[in-house]
Each structure stands twice: as C-alpha cells, then as structure tokens.
Amino acid sequence: MSKNNSAPVNAKNNGVPRHIAIIMDGNGRWATKRFMPRFAGHAKGVKTINKVVNACIDRGVEYLTLFAFSSENWRRPPDEVSLLMQLFRKVLIGEIKQMGERNIRLKVVGDLSKFDKDLQTMVHNAESETAANTGLTLTICANYGGRWDIVNACNKLVASGVKQEDITEEQLSANLAMAYAPDPDMLIRTGGEARVSNFLLWQLAYSEYYFTDTFWPDFDGKALDEAIESFQKRERRFGKTSEQIRAQ
Ligand code: FPP
Numbered sequence: 001m002s003k004n005n006s007a008p009v010n011a012k013n014n015g016v017p018r019h020i021a022i023i024m025d026g027n028g029r030w031a032t033k034r035f036m037p038r039f040a041g042h043a044k045g046v047k048t049i050n051k052v053v054n055a056c057i058d059r060g061v062e063y064l065t066l067f068a069f070s071s072e073n074w075r076r077p078p079d080e081v082s083l084l085m086q087l088f089r090k091v092l093i094g095e096i097k098q099m100g101e102r103n104i105r106l107k108v109v110g111d112l113s114k115f116d117k118d119l120q121t122m123v124h125n126a127e128s129e130t131a132a133n134t135g136l137t138l139t140i141c142a143n144y145g146g147r148w149d150i151v152n153a154c155n156k157l158v159a160s161g162v163k164q165e166d167i168t169e170e171q172l173s174a175n176l177a178m179a180y181a182p183d184p185d186m187l188i189r190t191g192g193e194a195r196v197s198n199f200l201l202w203q204l205a206y207s208e209y210y211f212t213d214t215f216w217p218d219f220d221g222k223a224l225d226e227a228i229e230s231f232q233k234r235e236r237r238f239g240k241t242s243e244q245i246r247a248q
Contacts, residue, residue: 017185017231019063020056021207023199024048026191026215039083044217046087050095055221056136057102059228063137063181067199071111071145085119088142092122096129103135109177110144139178146201149177176202183207186231188224190216208234 024045031041049066056064069084076084099106108123115123123142153175157167173179183203187196192213196204210227212219237245 015232016060016228017208018061019065019182019184019186020061020227021065021067021184021187021200021204022052023067023187023189023191023197024216024219025189025193027217029191030215030217038080041215041217042084042087046091048217048219049091051220052224053102053104053136053138055224057104058221059224061136063139063184065139065141065178065181065184065200067141067144067197069110069142069144070198071143071148072198074114074143085116088140089119089122091140092119092126096126099126099130099138100133103133104130105133105135105137106130107137107139107178107180108142109139109149110142111148112143114143137181139181141199144177145198146196146204147198149200150202152177173202178203186210186227188212188227190214190219206236206238208236 027041027045028038029041030044031038034040053064068088073084074081096106106126108127112120112123150172153172156175157171162171178200183205184200184207186209187199187204187207188210189195190212192211194209194211208231210230212223212227214223235242235245
C-alpha cells in the first residue's frame with residue numbers, strides 16, 4: 001500500500017485540490033423546509049453525490065472523501081438509520097456500473113463490522129470490482145469516527161510489536177484507515193455548521209476548511225467551484241512565514 005500522507009500535501013499546481021473531504025450536512029433541514037420527510041433529503045443527497053463526483057472528475061480532483069455515516073449516527077431514530085442503510089445498498093448496487101465507466105476506485109472506510117453481513121459483502125465486492133480503476137478515488141466513510149481511526153491505528157502498532165520509542169507520526173499515519181490517500185487539501189462542510197464532528201481528525205491537521213450555509217442537497221458544481229476558488233486564494237504556510245513561502 002503506498003503511503004503518502006505523512007507530510008502536508010500542496011495543492012496540485014497551487015490550483016485544484018488533490019484531495020477534497022466533505023461533511024454532507026443539511027439533508028434533514030432541506031427536506032423539513034419543503035414539508036418533506038427527512039428521508040427525502042437523504043435521497044436528494046445521493047443525487048448530489050453523483051453530481052459532485054462528476055464535477056470533481058471534470059476538475060481533476062484525485063481523491064474525494066465523503067462522510068456518509070458517523071459512529072454517532074446510530075443514535076438517530078431507528079427508521080432513519082435503516083433508511084440510510086437502504087440508500088447505501090442502493091448506491092452500491094446502482095452506481096457500480098457507472099463507477100467502472102467513470103474509472104472510479106471506490107473505498108469504504110469505517111468500522112464495517114457493525115453493518116449487516118450482506119452490506120459488508122456488497123462493500124467488499126464493490127471495492128474489489130473497482131480496485132483497478134485509475135481515476136478518482138472515491139472514499140465513503142461509513143460508521144467512521146476520527147477517534148476510532150486513531151485508536152485503531154495505535155492498536156495496530158501495538159499488535160505489530162513496534163517499540164514505544166520507535167512510534168512516529170509517519171507510522172501512525174500509515175496505519176490509519178485512509179493510508180492510501182494524501183491528507184485532504186480542503187474540508188468542505190455544508191449545512192451551516194462550523195465543526196469537524198469527529199471526521200478525519202488526524203488527517204485534517206493542515207487542511208483548509210470551507211463552511212457553507214448551502215444544504216447538501218443544493219450543493220452542485222458551481223458551489224464546488226466557489227469552494228475551490230476560496231481554497232485557491234489561501235496561502236498554505238504549514239507553519240512557515242509568508243516571506244519563506246514566497247521565497248520558495
Ligand atoms: C447529514 O444531514 C447527512 C447524513 C447524516 C447522511 C449523509 C447521507 C447521504 C448524503 C445519503 C446517503 C449516502 C450514502 C452513501 C449512504 P442531516 O440529516 O444531519 O441534516 P440536518 O442537519 O439538516 O438534520
């Protein structure tokens with residue numbers, strides 16, 4: 001497995017971010033505003049995923065990571081959890097052919113052991129079927145939590161017998177669930193909240209954060225361009241001074 005996320009990654013050509021991570025928030029409020037059930041917001045949210053995946057491919061983004069279901073989302077009403085699982089199944093069955101056509105490599109990260117066995121099999125099959133694709137790497141975070149990811153990485157290190165004095169940031173990074181990807185250049189959160197909600201806690205250390213009031217079902221290519229434009233205006237210093245950055 002290639003490992004490439006130990007150091008902050010500059011945006012490609014200071015232009016389009018290589019890796020965008022998104023917290024897709026606001027589905028429920030989008031639906032409620034329209035006197036529709038929350039589920040309608042999630043269903044529309046899936047359509048938005050499709051649009052944003054295509055927009056990312058068109059713009060040359062290499063990695064897109066979506067927070068679909070957090071470890072805390074089990075606390076939602078059972079009906080809503082069950083409907084989200086159904087949608088996940090639908091996405092895995094319905095989109096897999098198109099993923100091949102669009103050269104997308106699908107990865108699903110999180111504690112999948114809590115999902116039904118058939119869903120786990122579907123995830124496994126979808127990952128295998130798309131493993132050789134060389135275009136966008138689309139990661140769906142499901143039953144994922146940043147703290148879970150870090151604790152998991154620590155457990156793997158301990159199990160591998162690594163000595164305490166040999167533990168480094170690079171080794172910890174290499175044992176995280178998304179060790180195959182560079183750290184996100186940009187985090188987008190839709191829906192008006194300005195928090196990280198236990199998403200990729202370790203990997204977001206040097207990411208540029210972009211918060212928008214737009215509800216996820218209303219997010220689209222134009223909204224993505226606005227986010228990218230904001231990203232492009234920022235100076236990523238990684239602890240250095242502006243003068244040092246300009247002299248590079
Ligand atoms: C947050 O909106 C969204 C989620 C918890 C789930 C995101 C899921 C999808 C976009 C659809 C399912 C996709 C897959 C791949 C299964 P919210 O319900 O918290 O919105 P609210 O804050 O307005 O209530």
